[in-house]
Amino acid sequence: VASHDLTGQTVVVLGAIIGLGFKAAKHFARIKPAKLILACRNQLEGDKALAGEFLCMHSSCTLITGYTGSEVWIINLGNFALVSKLAERFEREENRLHIFVTNAASAPESFEASQEGYKLTLHVNHLATVLISLLLLPKMVAAAKLRGPDSKPHLVIVTSEVHHW
Template sequence: MRSETVSSRRTKKKKEGLGWLEWFRGWACVFHEFLFQRFMSSHLQNPFPLPPLNHLTCIVTGSTSGIGRETARQLAEAGAHVVMAVRNTKAAHELIQQWQKDWSGKGLPLNIEAMELDLLSLDSVVRFSNVWNARSAPLHVLINNAGIFAMGEEQKFSKDGYEQHMQVNHLAPALLSLLLLPSLNRGSPSRIINVNSVMHYVGFVDPDDMNVVSGRRKYTSLVGYSGSKLAQVMFSNVLFKKLPLDTRISVACLSPGIVLTNVARDLPRSVQVQYALIPYFIFSPQEGCRSSLFSATDAQIPEHCEKLKTGDKPICTFISQDCKQTKPSEEAHNVETANRVWEKTIELIGLPLDALERLIEGEEVQCRYGTYQE
C-alpha cells in the first residue's frame, strides 16, 4: 500500500507545453527550412514532372488558389480525374474554363470538376462526403490541402464552436478523411495526403484544451496554427496505425516549404511587405506544390508506409519540402498524447470511437453533424 502511495505521488505531472530544448530545436528547424529550402530543393524540376495519371481520381481541398490550385491543375494535366473541393465553386468553375482553354490542342480535355466544401462547417464536410460516397466510385488520392493561418488576429471560432485554426487545419480534414474511407477503400491502393507545415515543430497540443480556452496557455495565432498542425500529424499517426494493412491505404503528411500563397493575405501589412522583399527564400505556389505531387504519385510511398507500419512505434511518413522522407517533430512521437488527440478529435467531430473500423467494413455510421450514411 505504501509503495502504491509513493508511486502515485511520483506520477509525472501533466505536460503543459514544450520544454525549452524542444522549443529551441523546433525553431531551429523552421529557420533552417526558411534559409536553405531553395538550396535543398535545387535538384527538383519545376514544374514537377508527373507520369500519366489517367487511372487516378483525386480530391484536392482548397484548390482555387496557392498550392492547391497548382496541385489540381498539374494533376489534371497529367490525366487524373480531379475534384476541386472548395468553398467558392464559382471561382473554381472559372478556373476550370481557363485551364481547359489553355490546354486546348495539347491533348484530351481536362477531367476536372468542382464540388462545394467549407471546412469551417462540419455539416458541409458531411454533405460533401455524402454526395461523393453516393457515387460508389473509387477514390485514389485525398489531398487535404486547405489551411488557414490568421496571423495577428484575435481568437475566432467556427459556427461549430471550435477555434478556427484547429477546425480548418485539423478537425474538418480528419472528419473528411474518415468519412471518405469507403471510397478510399474502393480505390485501394489509395492515399491520404495532409499538407502540413514545418511549424508543427514548435506546436503543442493539450487534448483537454484543443480550443486553447482554459487560460493555461495564452492564445496567439501562432499557438493556434502550430498546435493545429501538430494535432494533424498526431491524428495521422494513429489513423495510419489503426488502418488494417490489407486496406492498402497510405497516410502521409508533408511540408510544402515556406510558400507565398493567399495565406499571406491574412498577415499584417508590415509582414506582407517583408514577404515581398525576400522572394529568393520564399517558394512560389508551383514550387510549393512539388511535395504534394510527389506524395500523391511517387511509387515508393506505399512501400515506405508499409515499413513504417511494422515498426515499434508506427508513425505516418513525413515528406519534406525537398521531396525526401524525414521525421516529424519529437512531440509528434508522443504516443500517449497522440492517442488522446485521436480520441478527443473523434469526440469533437461527432463520430463514435469505433467509426474507423465500421467504415472500413462498410457499416453505417451516424455523425452528430449532418446525417451521414455510407
C-alpha cells in the same frame, strides 16, 4: 506522380483555388485522370480557377492542359455538417477515390470560432481535414483493392505552422 498513368482514376484536391492546391490540380490535369474534383469553399472562385480567371489568368487546368474532366465541388471546412455533406455526395456520385490531396487552410487575423465552437484555425486546418479524410478513406481503400494487390491509396495532408501565429 509526375508521369504516372492515372487512366480511370479519380483525384480530389481540397483547397484547389490558389497556391499549392491550385498547382497540384494543374499537375493532375496534365496527367489526365478520369475525373479531377477541385474541392473549394466557393463555387464562383472554383469556376474561375477552372477557367483561368482567378489569380493565374493564363495557367488554369483547362487552358494549359486541355483537360476537361475537372469539376468544382463545394466544401466548407468550418462546419462539420457541411464536411459530411461532401462525403455523402461522394458516396452517392463516385464509386472510388484513388488520390486525395488535402490542402485547404484558414488563417484569420483575429480569433474566430467555428459553428461548433472550436477556434476556426484548429477546426479547418486540423479537425475537419481529418474528418473528411476519414470519411473518404473507405472509398480509397476500395479503389486500391479493385486495382490489385500492389495498389495503394494516396492520401496527402498538407499542413503548416500557422497555428503558431
